[in-house]
Amino acid sequence: MKIIHKLVIALSITVGASVTSCQRLDIPPTNIVTPDIIYSSEAGVKSFLATIYQNLPIEDFKFRPDAGGGIRTGSNDWENFYNEASCIGEEVGPFGGMDIANGFGYWPYGDIRNVNILITELPKHVATLTQPTVDALLGEAHFLRAYYYFAMAKRYGGIPIITTPQDPAAPLSQLQVHRDKEQATWDFIAAELDLGYKMMPETSDAGRANKYAAAALKSRAMLYAACVAKYGSVNFVDGQARSLGLVGIPADQATKYFQAAYDAAKLLDGKYSLYNANSDKVQNYVDLFLKSGSPENIFIKQYSIANHTAHSWDATMSPRYFTANALSRSYPTYDFVSLWGDLQVTNSDGTPKRFDNRAQLQQGLEPRLLATVYFPGATLRGLTFDMQRGIYPSFSGTAAAEVAKQPNSRSYILAGDTKTLYNGKQIIGFTGPWTGGDELTRTGFYVRKYVDYNKPQAAVDLNRSEQPWIDLRYGEILLNRAEAAMELGNSADALTSVNLIRARAGATAYSFIDLDKVRKERRMELAFENQYYWDLKRWRTADVVLDRAHFKGLMPYYVFNENKYIFMVEPELFNREYTFQKQFYYEGIPGDQIGKNPNLLPNNPNY
Amino acid sequence: MKKLINIILAGVAIMAISACTKIDNYAGPDASFQGNIISSEGGNLLTSGGSVTIKLQQIGWTTPQTIPSKFDGTFEDSKLFQSSYKVIPTGGAFWPIYDTVVVKIGKDTRHDFTVTPYIVIKNFTSTLTGTTLTLKFNIVAPIAAGLPTIKDIQPYVNTTKLVGAGASIRDFSDVNAITINKEYTDMSDADKAITLTIPNLIKGRTFFVRAGVRLSDSYNSSNFSEIVQVDVPK
Numbered sequence: 001m002k003i004i005h006k007l008v009i010a011l012s013i014t015v016g017a018s019v020t021s022c023q024r025l026d027i028p029p030t031n032i033v034t035p036d037i038i039y040s041s042e043a044g045v046k047s048f049l050a051t052i053y054q055n056l057p058i059e060d061f062k063f064r065p066d067a068g069g070g071i072r073t074g075s076n077d078w079e080n081f082y083n084e085a086s087c088i089g090e091e092v093g094p095f096g097g098m099d100i101a102n103g104f105g106y107w108p109y110g111d112i113r114n115v116n117i118l119i120t121e122l123p124k125h126v127a128t129l130t131q132p133t134v135d136a137l138l139g140e141a142h143f144l145r146a147y148y149y150f151a152m153a154k155r156y157g158g159i160p161i162i163t164t165p166q167d168p169a170a171p172l173s174q175l176q177v178h179r180d181k182e183q184a185t186w187d188f189i190a191a192e193l194d195l196g197y198k199m200m201p202e203t204s205d206a207g208r209a210n211k212y213a214a215a216a217l218k219s220r221a222m223l224y225a226a227c228v229a230k231y232g233s234v235n236f237v238d239g240q241a242r243s244l245g246l247v248g249i250p251a252d253q254a255t256k257y258f259q260a261a262y263d264a265a266k267l268l269d270g271k272y273s274l275y276n277a278n279s280d281k282v283q284n285y286v287d288l289f290l291k292s293g294s295p296e297n298i299f300i301k302q303y304s305i306a307n308h309t310a311h312s313w314d315a316t317m318s319p320r321y322f323t324a325n326a327l328s329r330s331y332p333t334y335d336f337v338s339l340w341g342d343l344q345v346t347n348s349d350g351t352p353k354r355f356d357n358r359a360q361l362q363q364g365l366e367p368r369l370l371a372t373v374y375f376p377g378a379t380l381r382g383l384t385f386d387m388q389r390g391i392y393p394s395f396s397g398t399a400a401a402e403v404a405k406q407p408n409s410r411s412y413i414l415a416g417d418t419k420t421l422y423n424g425k426q427i428i429g430f431t432g433p434w435t436g437g438d439e440l441t442r443t444g445f446y447v448r449k450y451v452d453y454n455k456p457q458a459a460v461d462l463n464r465s466e467q468p469w470i471d472l473r474y475g476e477i478l479l480n481r482a483e484a485a486m487e488l489g490n491s492a493d494a495l496t497s498v499n500l501i502r503a504r505a506g507a508t509a510y511s512f513i514d515l516d517k518v519r520k521e522r523r524m525e526l527a528f529e530n531q532y533y534w535d536l537k538r539w540r541t542a543d544v545v546l547d548r549a550h551f552k553g554l555m556p557y558y559v560f561n562e563n564k565y566i567f568m569v570e571p572e573l574f575n576r577e578y579t580f581q582k583q584f585y586y587e588g589i590p591g592d593q594i595g596k597n598p599n600l601l602p603n604n605p606n607y
Numbered sequence: 608m609k610k611l612i613n614i615i616l617a618g619v620a621i622m623a624i625s626a627c628t629k630i631d632n633y634a635g636p637d638a639s640f641q642g643n644i645i646s647s648e649g650g651n652l653l654t655s656g657g658s659v660t661i662k663l664q665q666i667g668w669t670t671p672q673t674i675p676s677k678f679d680g681t682f683e684d685s686k687l688f689q690s691s692y693k694v695i696p697t698g699g700a701f702w703p704i705y706d707t708v709v710v711k712i713g714k715d716t717r718h719d720f721t722v723t724p725y726i727v728i729k730n731f732t733s734t735l736t737g738t739t740l741t742l743k744f745n746i747v748a749p750i751a752a753g754l755p756t757i758k759d760i761q762p763y764v765n766t767t768k769l770v771g772a773g774a775s776i777r778d779f780s781d782v783n784a785i786t787i788n789k790e791y792t793d794m795s796d797a798d799k800a801i802t803l804t805i806p807n808l809i810k811g812r813t814f815f816v817r818a819g820v821r822l823s824d825s826y827n828s829s830n831f832s833e834i835v836q837v838d839v840p841k
Contacts, residue, residue, distance in 0.1 A: 237825035238703065543827065548781060582825050594669045601669060606825065
């Protein structure tokens with residue numbers, strides 16, 4: 001009986017196991033999306049593209065250029081003041097010096113592999129996707145691949161050009177690819193963008209590229225390559241990588257690249273235009289960065305609170321006084337503001353001009369400047385920018401003599417907080433400047449560009465800003481065109497483009513132009529847009545401009561016995577020093593990558 | 608229950624004892640490398656923080672390492688792995704050397720490098736009048752042709768003997784720099800006789816002072832004078 005029992009149990013286990021097991025274990029994995037799902041519809045490909053777009057090295061609000069940062073895509077990347085602007089004299093901020101020059105070890109071959117897979121796979125699915133769709137998507141893929149390579153070329157010079165997905169099982173000798181020459185890398189980027197221009201349609205969904213985005217990016221990239229050829233052959237660090245052509249382009253190639261930049265920019269002629277919807281020039285320039293559907297926007301990046309991708313620009317560019325949370329740390333310098341000319345704060349005899357109120361300072365300034373920077377006395381969300389460094393019981397003499405004094409022999413009264421009063425008068429302003437911490441201005445200014453003034457104060461919090469980043473706008477393309485034209489000797493064309501920009505800015509038109517004016521216009525128009533750092537690098541002027549550089553602020557004081565305000569130009573309150581070494585024109589190839597692939601050697605000069 | 612705990616404890620003890628018995632049988636970094644960076648114009652090349660470094664590339668390894676030179680033009684690293692290295696001095700104000708030397712570094716390995724400085728500071732004198740210090744000297748280039756542009760010349764003042772670029776008091780040093788931005792070959796003899804003035808030194812303090820000539824080479828590097836001690840009377 002017992003034996004029969006055991007037999008029954010054994011039998012039922014065997015039968016049960018053999019019936020339920022081996023039931024087609026060889027099924028498609030259910031937890032990953034397989035190629036046939038992706039390529040069976042345009043929606044499928046779109047979902048794959050989303051990842052590639054998400055990781056695109058757009059230097060946006062969240063982009064953090066130092067070793068602790070990189071391309072940021074999450075919702076905790078709120079410290080938007082760790083930006084390029086605060087290392088190059090546009091702003092002062094949290095960085096203690098030139099902390100961004102070694103980059104963050106950017107090496108996006110994983111993302112490039114995704115694009116390579118897309119480019120290899122798409123032509124196999126013409127039957128389901130149709131030829132026009134495949135062509136358009138392929139064009140987009142070439143644009144995206146160029147975007148990734150551009151981000152590396154401007155950092156490292158020549159890099160390995162990989163155009164097909166590598167097989168992980170291939171021999172190591174095939175996987176450890178050598179670097180290509182710098183010139184070959186830029187030529188590859190140009191060719192990719194040409195394909196993008198040829199294959200993509202004229203229009204696209206917001207956040208995706210169309211053919212003009214490819215042309216616009218090409219004008220940016222070719223301008224970079226042209227300057228590497230022209231200026232990089234004069235100011236360079238010698239080394240093996242240079243003699244091998246891994247960094248550097250022969251000087252005689254410069255004209256070819258300037259021409260390519262010019263031609264690419266010209267393709268957008270008549271297709272896009274500067275934002276000019278509001279006749280109030282200040283408001284118009286403010287709205288350019290906030291209004292959707294602007295005819296100036298070529299390629300934008302969008303953010304969403306619901307998807308946890310929102311940024312924190314509003315909460316981190318303005319001090320806590322105007323927001324519901326957080327702190328600011330981005331302070332435009334007087335050096336930047338005085339690009340528009342020195343502010344009229346001093347009389348001809350050198351004594352500080354007396355102002356009845358601080359807002360008077362803004363009278364007569366160019367609308368674009370007022371829309372880019374918040375001045376003392378400006379208003380936001382019903383509150384006034386209350387910048388006051390301290391109080392002088394009385395003031396005599398010149399500003400220069402006063403500023404030259406040691407701090408302890410100056411007769412001003414400063415305070416550590418806003419509660420401290422002098423004869424009933426608040427000593428420091430609610431919005432700084434002060435040295436007690438880093439969350440109020442050290443220069444007397446705040447950033448205005450991109451700040452959403454319509455948001456109620458209670459809603460201005462971390463990860464709550466959704467205004468898109470305009471990565472490519474027509475304003476930049478006009479400036480690319482003007483610079484290329486100037487370098488090619490076509491100053492008439494440069495003058496036309498720059499005057500278009502100046503008319504929109506509310507500035508007086510130029511009657512003649514030179515290269516310095518074109519470059520200065522670029523600095524003024526594209527401030528805080530993560531352009532000037534790369535401009536300094538490609539012009540090869542960074543080691544001159546940032547040679548033990550210190551930056552200045554504009555300090556407002558209240559003169560008690562006169563009931564007037566004065567402003568004095570003084571070193572920014574932390575008086576930090578910024579030095580750009582010549583080797584920084586290229587970043588070193590990341591050490592962990594050299595460890596994996598010694599064929600990346602020789603490293604760039606001096607690394 | 609007690610027995611069980613004892614068994615577990617015994618087991619843990621055995622594991623603790625038996626673990627970590629494998630000994631690291633690689634040799635530690637017990638090699639050392641030291642020497643001088645000799646100026647072709649006599650003596651050691653006078654350097655400063657963040658200037659000359661000895662770059663070592665261990666043969667068979669990818670990432671280079673560096674030994675910073677001391678202010679007197681010597682260098683030493685006593686924690687290196689025994690191996691053959693490609694070595695080269697780099698980063699200072701001397702005519703670049705492109706050929707690396709292969710050195711087998713073991714215990715107490717010594718090697719001297721000879722370099723040709725861009726600029727030599729000669730006839731260096733310092734005079735203190737009240738609280739104003741005046742430095743006078745001539746600059747001479749051993750090789751004039753092809754010399755990088757001379758950017759500026761400045762004093763370095765500090766309260767310790769470690770004085771030079773990055774180790775100086777800004778208000779006495781950087782602010783008293785004189786801008787040159789000229790080619791050496793375009794400079795007259797009068798241009799090459801330099802006077803630097805450092806006003807308003809603090810009474811009753813001791814300062815260490817030297818001068819530096821900065822050139823627009825790959826490193827924006829400087830040639831330095833010797834260091835002098837200045838006692839400002841009360």
